[in-house]
Amino acid sequence: RTALNVIGNALAVLVISRWEGMYDDAKGERYWNSLPHWRSKEALPKGE
Structure with a gap:
């Protein structure tokens, strides 16, 4: 819950x-x- 609140506040800013x-x-x-x-x-490694 706290992490979601922090992310929401950062996005609002x-x-x-x-x-x-x-x-x-x-x-x-x-x-x-x-x-x-x-x-x-490359953000994610490629799958095989």
Whole structure:
């Protein structure tokens, strides 16, 4: 329940900041690309 609440609140922050014109796309993209697990082009390993 707590994890779902945290995810919901984070999503709400993004939606409201974009709606208000406060979201910085370039900064968000830089952060997203800085996450180590998002660097690979393949998100999931291929099945056999």
